Structures are given as C-alpha cells and as structure tokens.
Amino acid sequence: MANQSIPDTPLFDRSGSIRGYRINKMAMALGQAANREAFKENEEAYLDRFRLTAEEKKAVMSRDWHEMVRLGGNLFFILKISAIDxxxxxxxxxxxxxxxxxxxxxxxxxxxxxx
Structure with missing residues (x-):
C-alpha cells in the first residue's frame, strides 16, 4: 500500500509488517556470523530456509531495495543485506x-x- 500523503512511498504499518514477516526474519538472522556465511555460500538455499516467496527471493537476489520495502521489508532490517555486499x-x-x-x-x- 502506498502512503497517501507521500505518493509512491510504501507505508510500513501493521499490514506491511505482517506481509514482510519472512523477509524481515531472514534479514534479521543475518546478524549472526553463521547465517552471513550461509547467505554468501548459497543465497537461494538460505532464502529457502525462511520460505521466501518467488517474488521476495527475486527482490533480495537482485538487490531491488525499493521492491523489498514494497513487499513489507523494514529498511532497518534489510540494511543487513547491504552489509554483506x-x-x-x-x-x-x-x-x-x-x-x-x-x-x-x-x-x-x-x-x-x-x-
């Protein structure tokens, strides 16, 4: 859902939080060294552990930051992905x-x- 006061800006609200649960859980897990290594070794397999949808996996693997947020990713969580690259x-x-x-x-x- 777009924020009505700022066009084309995804709103991170309760429904966004629920929608982004998988992607946010995956990103937060990157705070652990073992998970960062697993992500680097086989990114797709790591994402599969968190049951990301095909759309979520595509956004993460292509580093489409805007799409990750649109899908409910919390920017503070998905920044953990940016630290790996x-x-x-x-x-x-x-x-x-x-x-x-x-x-x-x-x-x-x-x-x-x-x-």
Missing amino acids: PTPITKIGAAQAGMSHEDFLYERLGKRANG
Whole structure:
C-alpha cells in the first residue's frame, strides 16, 4: 500500500509488517556470523530456509531495495543485506527515491559522484 500523503512511498504499518514477516526474519538472522556465511555460500538455499516467496527471493537476489520495502521489508532490517555486499546506503537511498546514484548524491547531498 502506498502512503497517501507521500505518493509512491510504501507505508510500513501493521499490514506491511505482517506481509514482510519472512523477509524481515531472514534479514534479521543475518546478524549472526553463521547465517552471513550461509547467505554468501548459497543465497537461494538460505532464502529457502525462511520460505521466501518467488517474488521476495527475486527482490533480495537482485538487490531491488525499493521492491523489498514494497513487499513489507523494514529498511532497518534489510540494511543487513547491504552489509554483506557491501552496498553504500546512498545507493539504497537513490533506489528508494527512484533516482540514479549520481543524481541522488547531487540533489540530496549536494555532492558530485567523483568529487
């Protein structure tokens, strides 16, 4: 469901929390070293342990941050996934804003990508 006051912004409410239970549980488990290793060794098998749907697995495996949130992922939980790659938080912010990383850096932070 989109937030009515901010168009195209997923609202993390009770229904979103319920919808995102599997993806959030999986992401929180990445706080344990053994789970991070299992994720790195065989990402799909790790996701299967948490019974992620095909849609959820696709979002995680393609690192589609916006889609993970749309599916009920709590940004604070799915950031644990970004620590494995590692993915700069500004790239996640750009994805959430629907912007290129370079545009996000400039328009939101006043920085040029190369300087």
